[in-house]
Amino acid sequence: MSNPSILDQDRAPGSQSPTANEPSDSFGDILSQYEQSHSHKAEVGGKGLEGTVIAVSAESVFFDIGYKIEGTIPLAEFQAAGQTIKPGDKMPVSIKGRGPDGYYELSRLKVQRPKDWSSLEKAFADKVAILGVISAVVKGGVSVDVGVRAFMPASRSGAKDAAEMEKLVGQEIRCRIIKLDVADEDVVVDRRAVLEEEERSTKERRYTEIKEGETMQGKVRSLTDFGAFVDIGGVDALLHVADISWGRINKPADVLTVDQDVEVKVLKVDAAKRRISVGLKQLQPHPWELAGDKYKAGERVQGTVTRVADFGAFVELEKGIEGLIHLSEMSWSRKVRKPSDVVKPGDQVEAVILGVNPADRRIALGLKQALGDPWADAAKNFAAGTVVEAPVTSLTNFGAFVQVAEGVEGMIHIGDISAEKRLNHPQEALKVGQSVKAVVLEMDTEKRRLRLGMKQLVPTGLDEYIAEHKEGDIVTGRVVDVSASRARVELGEGIQATCRLSAAAAEPEEKPAEAKVDLSSLTSMLQSKWKGGQGSSPRNEPARASQIRSFRIVKLDPAAKKIELELA
Numbered sequence: 001m002s003n004p005s006i007l008d009q010d011r012a013p014g015s016q017s018p019t020a021n022e023p024s025d026s027f028g029d030i031l032s033q034y035e036q037s038h039s040h041k042a043e044v045g046g047k048g049l050e051g052t053v054i055a056v057s058a059e060s061v062f063f064d065i066g067y068k069i070e071g072t073i074p075l076a077e078f079q080a081a082g083q084t085i086k087p088g089d090k091m092p093v094s095i096k097g098r099g100p101d102g103y104y105e106l107s108r109l110k111v112q113r114p115k116d117w118s119s120l121e122k123a124f125a126d127k128v129a130i131l132g133v134i135s136a137v138v139k140g141g142v143s144v145d146v147g148v149r150a151f152m153p154a155s156r157s158g159a160k161d162a163a164e165m166e167k168l169v170g171q172e173i174r175c176r177i178i179k180l181d182v183a184d185e186d187v188v189v190d191r192r193a194v195l196e197e198e199e200r201s202t203k204e205r206r207y208t209e210i211k212e213g214e215t216m217q218g219k220v221r222s223l224t225d226f227g228a229f230v231d232i233g234g235v236d237a238l239l240h241v242a243d244i245s246w247g248r249i250n251k252p253a254d255v256l257t258v259d260q261d262v263e264v265k266v267l268k269v270d271a272a273k274r275r276i277s278v279g280l281k282q283l284q285p286h287p288w289e290l291a292g293d294k295y296k297a298g299e300r301v302q303g304t305v306t307r308v309a310d311f312g313a314f315v316e317l318e319k320g321i322e323g324l325i326h327l328s329e330m331s332w333s334r335k336v337r338k339p340s341d342v343v344k345p346g347d348q349v350e351a352v353i354l355g356v357n358p359a360d361r362r363i364a365l366g367l368k369q370a371l372g373d374p375w376a377d378a379a380k381n382f383a384a385g386t387v388v389e390a391p392v393t394s395l396t397n398f399g400a401f402v403q404v405a406e407g408v409e410g411m412i413h414i415g416d417i418s419a420e421k422r423l424n425h426p427q428e429a430l431k432v433g434q435s436v437k438a439v440v441l442e443m444d445t446e447k448r449r450l451r452l453g454m455k456q457l458v459p460t461g462l463d464e465y466i467a468e469h470k471e472g473d474i475v476t477g478r479v480v481d482v483s484a485s486r487a488r489v490e491l492g493e494g495i496q497a498t499c500r501l502s503a504a505a506a507e508p509e510e511k512p513a514e515a516k517v518d519l520s521s522l523t524s525m526l527q528s529k530w531k532g533g534q535g536s537s538p539r540n541e542p543a544r545a546s547q548i549r550s551f552r553i554v555k556l557d558p559a560a561k562k563i564e565l566e567l568a
Contacts, residue, residue: 212266227244472552
């Protein structure tokens with residue numbers, strides 16, 4: 001089988017081979033006809049075109065190149081080179097192709113189309129770009145006229161697919177020779193490498209053109225967990241997640257989408273490392289600029305808990321504004337040990353502003369203040385003498401703490417727990433969680449202290465004595481000691497009272513009595529005498545220690561556990 005002719009190889013897919021009945025032209029005739037049909041394009045590549053500026057828009061410069069359709073060059077190319085362009089200016093140009101708007105896309109690159117094999121050899125040796133015109137789509141690629149016929153593989157054409165490669169037919173391109181065999185007249189060219197070099201060159205130029213602080217239009221190209229890559233005129237810039245919004249966001253995909261058009265501010269340009277950082281939030285006013293006027297101490301605010309730390313919880317009041325609720329401001333109760341016991345991320349909370357510091361960008365919040373101060377009514381609810389029943393919350397060496405209400409704790413001193421025995425530690429009588437009954441002994445709202453007693457609720461001999469007597473009763477007792485106007489009187493075991501003395505009845509002792517008294521015999525004697533109301537001494541006889549006398553009850557105070565007497 002004979003090898004296919006060059007003409008067959010160069011024919012576009014789908015074309016029909018000539019039949020035996022069709023006239024058969026020689027290869028030389030066909031080649032001559034091809035060269036004549038492409039002579040105009042060959043002339044353009046060889047001699048180049050001179051373009052005349054006819055108009056300048058905000059984006060493009062329009063040239064008259066002698067064709068029915070004008071050509072264009074981006075205005076940015078002249079601005080980057082520091083050139084001023086105006087209608088009437090002339091300059092050499094070459095055609096790159098046709099744009100989507102129908103205009104020829106022009107280039108100012110100084111490339112030439114080789115005229116002979118020696119020129120091709122030199123271009124191959126120097127690895128310089130040359131001009132060529134794509135003449136047809138062939139098997140595996142396209143045929144390119146570079147002064148001679150050359151082949152360009154589809155993978156090196158720069159086209160994405162077959163349809164895009166078809167559109168290249170008839171266009172002038174820049175390419176590089178990657179294989180040259182003069183003997184076999186075999187030339188292979190590469191357009192993709194030239195396009196990639198031009199793209200790199202454009203990017204390098206863009207890194208020097210883009211300035212920090214300027215605002216640019218871009219398109220989101222891709223999203224990651226740490227940010228988004230934005231195309232800003234041919235180069236990618238990183239939009240970090242922290243620079244997307246003044247508020248806290250979990251991931252860029254929550255607020256951005258691929259291909260979204262965005263306006264960004266250039267934050268940093270590192271031309272050496274080819275890195276550009278941009279920001280989205282920097283184009284919006286910082287929320288803290290108005291925070292001092294917007295938020296005032298004492299006001300109630302609502303927000304969302306964003307994160308919880310060991311020392312407190314952060315609450316977002318608005319995008320970019322967070323306040324801190326310290327652990328100590330979360331609850332009036334002492335039982336809160338960590339913030340996570342009260343709130344968790346995502347919770348909606350109401351708080352009171354405790355302080356605002358715009359300079360340091362800090363707002364102190366209080367959660368417990370929004371619930372109301374339980375101590376505000378404590379003085380009314382827990383007055384001295386009030387009996388409460390509440391659980392033990394904690395034990396210490398000196399006593400036990402009892403929660404009498406939400407946010408209000410009272411303390412029972414170890415000496416006020418039991419009247420029966422002396423305790424070394426409260427845990428000998430109490431345990432955490434145990435419900436106990438106690439009486440309020442003292443209330444101090446300023447210091448937020450509530451002192452309670454348990455033993456005070458246990459009946460004693462004094463309580464029983466007071467319950468069995470009334471004011472005016474005549475009783476018998478033993479004088480324990482005497483002062484200028486008062487005497488201390490024992491009415492029974494553990495039962496003592498005070499007696500007011502007149503000047504005549506008072507006879508202070510020179511020294512205290514040393515004689516020991518048998519309390520058991522005294523108690524029996526007193527019990528037999530007080531019911532009869534008879535004493536052993538006349539009323540006007542001076543009172544002396546150890547003297548047994550009759551007394552009249554003047555006052556009984558069950559709450560204070562006091563008895564006042566006078567001589568009968």
